[in-house]
Amino acid sequence: MKLVLLGEYCKTAEGLLKSHLTQDFAIASWVPAQSDDELIKTMENAKAVVVGADALLSGRIFSAMKTPSLELFQIPFSGHEWLQKEMLADGCVACNIYTHGTTIAEYVLAAMLHFEVKLTLIDADFKSGSWHYGGSAGVGERHGELAGKTLGLVGYGDIGQGIAKRAHAFDMEVIAIASKRRAAPEPLSWLGGSDDLDGLLSRSDYVVLACPVNADTIGLINKDTLSKMKPSAVLINVARGQICAEEDLFNALKNKSIGGAVLDTWYQYPTPTNPTPKPSNFPFEDLDNVVMTPHCSAWSEGQHQRRWKKVAENLDLLAQGKPLNNLIL
Numbered sequence: 001m002k003l004v005l006l007g008e009y010c011k012t013a014e015g016l017l018k019s020h021l022t023q024d025f026a027i028a029s030w031v032p033a034q035s036d037d038e039l040i041k042t043m044e045n046a047k048a049v050v051v052g053a054d055a056l057l058s059g060r061i062f063s064a065m066k067t068p069s070l071e072l073f074q075i076p077f078s079g080h081e082w083l084q085k086e087m088l089a090d091g092c093v094a095c096n097i098y099t100h101g102t103t104i105a106e107y108v109l110a111a112m113l114h115f116e117v118k119l120t121l122i123d124a125d126f127k128s129g130s131w132h133y134g135g136s137a138g139v140g141e142r143h144g145e146l147a148g149k150t151l152g153l154v155g156y157g158d159i160g161q162g163i164a165k166r167a168h169a170f171d172m173e174v175i176a177i178a179s180k181r182r183a184a185p186e187p188l189s190w191l192g193g194s195d196d197l198d199g200l201l202s203r204s205d206y207v208v209l210a211c212p213v214n215a216d217t218i219g220l221i222n223k224d225t226l227s228k229m230k231p232s233a234v235l236i237n238v239a240r241g242q243i244c245a246e247e248d249l250f251n252a253l254k255n256k257s258i259g260g261a262v263l264d265t266w267y268q269y270p271t272p273t274n275p276t277p278k279p280s281n282f283p284f285e286d287l288d289n290v291v292m293t294p295h296c297s298a299w300s301e302g303q304h305q306r307r308w309k310k311v312a313e314n315l316d317l318l319a320q321g322k323p324l325n326n327l328i329l
Helices: 008-012 014-020 036-043 053-057 101-117 119-127 158-169 194-203 246-254 301-319
Strands: 002-006 026-030 048-051 072-074 093-095 150-154 173-177 190-192 206-209 234-237 260-263 290-292
Touching: 002 008, 002 036, 008 014, 008 053, 014 026, 014 301, 026 036, 048 301, 072 301, 101 119, 101 158, 101 206, 101 234, 101 260, 101 301, 150 158, 150 194, 158 173, 173 194, 190 194, 246 260
Parallel strands: 002 026, 002 048, 048 072, 072 093, 150 173, 150 206, 173 190, 206 234, 234 260, 260 290
Antiparallel strands: none
């Protein structure tokens, strides 16, 4: 069975993928530095393709996805809002994977601890010779703690559940909203529906966006909903930049209408013609209450290992004629 790996990222993971495969595959690869003709030739008689983000960003791969033999379009990550059925050959299905819940949950805990414990700030202050934050004499400035704070999760899928589990271990109250209101499973104290967003925002000391991007969630966090948050509350976005209205979020942070933000997802991303774009049209980097990271909350070695194990599992299922995992189209 022929398998094609598209993009440098997938090509470099070939050895790891092979170590997990139990079925026999003839593996070929294509990278954006090669021509479109080479892509079409590589895709001939392919039964499955694994597509990396760099191949997608090239904007060139779908010219070859109508290959009649193609049965599986596998993406080695979760986001698939860009994928449409008409992009694929008749009879070809698409699958994604979820292996980033643990990694993103740890990132979120680190983000909240950053705002509470202020470790970086205290380290810099102490290295300058100051004992301003010292507690030995009983007079230093105190830092915060997560215990007793309320965490509000917008979205309660794989990521939200991973965050809730860890936040509960820090003695936080955890509340969430999902598409529909239902009885709250442990460790949540409350699980509302999409109509309960204002209530969640008003109760939470930390708000984490962990929902998919779609017509209902684009611009969900805007001037009106931001006004429902506590002035001290911190917004953490590990979902998609478009869930927050860009200018409204910038103004809320600039005017200190909310306490701060940790932003890992953005409005502009690298492309082959612009590898280092500004992530936003607004200067978030000038604000002292914002932590900015380049969409790396899930980018850990552990997640990388889990990712390719899951890809291999689905490819093996295809070769054995068994039902596939995480069918999206």
